[in-house]
Amino acid sequence: MMGRETQAAAGHSAGFDEMHHAGACRAPYEIIRDWLEGLPPDFLLRKHAEAELLFRRIGVTFTVYSEGGDLERTIPFDIIPRVLDADEWAFLERGLRQRVRALNAFLVDIYNGREILRAGRIPQAPILLNASFRPEMQNFTPVHGAYTHVAGIDIVRLGPREFYVLEDNCRVPSGVSYMLENREAMTRLFPGLLGHHRVAPISHYPEELLDTLRSVAPPHCPGDPTVALLTPGIFNSAYYEHSFLADEMGIELVEGADLFIDDNIVFVRTTEGPRRVDVLYRRVDDDFLDPLTFRSDSTLGVPGLFGAYRAGNVTLANAVGTSIADDKSIYPYVPEMVRFYLGEEPLLANVPTFDCGRAEDFSYVLSHLEDLVVKEARGSGGYGMLVGPQASAAERETFAARLRARPGDYIAQPTLALSTCPTYVESGIAPRHVDLRPFVLVGKKIHIVPGGLTRVALREGSLVVNSSQGGGTKDTWVLETRC
């Protein structure tokens, strides 16, 4: 459910362990060590079962699509938190702000003057011929130049100071409800534990999100802006999150059919008659937003919505066309964006990426499949990928055939030794690979709630953290103290 695959992969599963390093417990994890040591036997087993019940009872589910009908599942929640100290977070936060500023500057530019193409810093074709580049957005700049009102930047860690961006999720990143529910669950399950340590709070995220959305209301909207969350409906895999966020923000959760356009203004049908809407936090993809502009067969959207948007009568968050910024074929150029727009060196590094559409990269990829992770440039959910070191020769051969048929659809990255964190599994506590998705809010200002969603690959040695592929989540603690 959590958008696109996050997979870095390691040939050798022994990555950097965030708790045990160089024969000692790292400082941020001392509180975890002390806590675990003091627990009675079976305590974790009991709490683990309690946690599962709790999530099922609250109804935190996502939907897995399969032939046997759609199933509602809960994502496994691991009860051992992941910990970052204040310094580590401060560095990450600076890096995230920088990256997201650059991404938004890129979007403003690419839909207006395209200076970065003129300057030759990014080739034209990967942008202009990319289906994610939306000509409909040309010469239109959203309020405050904010496109990625919510960005989920996937971070992997390879060492004490080594953080890499695996991918930028700029269109409709999901998962923040799990971040919030995980903390809530920790507070309920272990009231003492959180009470004894200075962990940065995150429960104000919905308020920050609402502030962000209000800050980008059309400048001439009458009175207090009305914000609503547009969902594709209850059959969407992230519907739980949509309803959760709407509820937490105290705004209406609307579907396309609840809205209509009159005189280029968006209205919602209410029991008291039509009411104007100024900002739509939409969790519907561009393609489905408006059958008059995008896919004609869409029934999830609102006919005429895009006209109201271009007229400046409604703000859509995230903006239309942001997906060009998180397209995997554009990812390799993000560090260049930081340099070009901000005149700074990027703080967060990219994972080296091979673009199979380029002949020299392609031949390298073909001859090194056993060392690489190959993914679809526009796939989602971790289905269309090859984890070279873990694949059989036959699987690699099959994948190579697909690759040869459409090389431009794929990118490849070296296998990375993702960091591990202590995780509660059947055999007890064991290290498992993790990544991190912090959520960056972009409105009039940029705001980041400390931490993010930690996803964990529960199977031993596995590097795939996607919930659809057996991944779980953890609470992520940012300590307010330095270690």
Add this chain to the structure above:
Amino acid sequence: MRLRVHHETNYSYDSPVVATYQMLRLTPRAHDGQRVISWRVQTTHGHDLPSFIDGFGNIVHCHALNRRHKEAKILAIGEVETFAGDGIVRGAAEPMPPLFFLRNTALTMPDRAVETFAREVAGQLPPLAALHALMGTIRARIAYRTGVTDAATTAAEVLEKGCGVCQDHSHLFIAAARVLGIPARYVGGYFWPAADAEPYNAAHAWAEAFIDDLGWVSFDSTNGVCPTESHIRASVGLDYLGAAPVRGVRLGGASETLSVTVMVASIDQ
């Protein structure tokens, strides 16, 4: 030449429609080959329609009718002065770079047959000559016939059928040009067939292709000419869907009866 256009679209329904929403690309803008003297777009039910300029530089009117109706009308009326030229479009709003127009859509996606067709017609010819050859061949091979294709017919289907209308000629031309690596786009507009010719009761469509040293050059494969002062250019896009004079949806209502009247008259004295 001064041309007067009266373009009327009437919809009627067997049972009432709850609501109608439309985007109208019916408004010519000035370039070196045409000057808009007057133009208005209106619907029977509404006041002035709100509008915006889209990513291709088209003027788009937004029409929303949120009450039950059994009939709806769209009227575009105006006068445009056109100038004879060499078929090259100069001085038009050009927000998108030419390279963009190499992008294909569902309507222009070539199949093997279209690719072969394009390469065989072009041979070793330089771009401009190749495009003229394409236009000539399409005119010769794709007979003008109404009622055999519709708004969803693709370029590949047109080649296979061997007949169609101006929209189909244009899609095939665009698809073939893109096969040759030449940026091409769809143009919607109006056509005056000459005083003594049969009136042409339809909105017209043709194509433009980009040649490095010349810029955008127009090709009307239906008439086998590079557009002249008989053509009024109203919208551009990657294909018909992007440049369509009317793109709409309606809620409710059973079968629809559509009638379109286009009158283009020369008012030069």
Add this chain to the structure above:
Amino acid sequence: MLSRTAESLFWLTRYIERAENVARILTVGHRTATIAHSLGNLGNEWESTLRAAGCEDGFFERFEAATSATVIAYMVFDADNPSSIYSCLEAARRNGRAVRTALTVDMWEALNQTWQQLRTLDQTSTLEHSLIDFLDWVKERSLFFNGAYTNTMLRNDAFFFTRLGTFLERADNTARLLDVKYHILLPRDEEVGGALDYYQWQAILRSVSALRSYHWIYHDRLKPWLIAELLLLRPEMPRSLRASLEQIARHLDLLADAYGGRRGECHRLAGEMYARLRFGRIEDIFPAGLHEFLGAFLTQTAQLSNEINVFYLK
């Protein structure tokens, strides 16, 4: 609030109420069938049961005869029967899920737990070994949900629509239940006839949890005339038509007040229906025909539902 939200709340409680009523009707059916059997009378209890639940048409499209096995299976777990307990609870949760932000946590948890338990149930074993326990469970879950919403929702428009769903469905169901037995209703002052009739009437009263209430109010032996009065006209009887319509009229008024006095046909119709029950007399209704009265009432209830839909929910 969103029209769609109001619509979902309205249907959410309608489905919950319907599930409960189907459970009540099946309990009666089961009881009367058992008694009839013990009295050596093989009657058509199961057909009556289908009729009371308003699903005889759908049933006979698929089955030849109404036997206890076919009717119970059809009305309990059959996912193709939109009025089965299973379908009702599924539809209730679906409506609830669609408007989760409008539900209180307690409402959602009551709804979700019910569904989670229902869908993991061993259906065959339940039908064979623990039907009555299961029907009691359905009633309990409905009472639990109604308690959750009554005690946790803000008293605003969302609550009013939720209430409307409960009472509109309840009025419909009570009328149906009574209508099934109209043919065994006896003239004024007559006591219930044979043993079978007696037990049937007793079962009906039980099905609406009103056997004790009857004795409390009338201090008399079971008389059809009085039973009809109790279920149609008595204000103190919470499942009577009058009590239901009073609630409907009241909540429509509250909605009108909340929305600045806007009123429509649904308000007029509810007022008219309520007045007829409030000022009606059983001695006038009986001679004119109870069946006719109930038939007209059911038609008006459907019309009222439609008017509410047009005025608020679309």
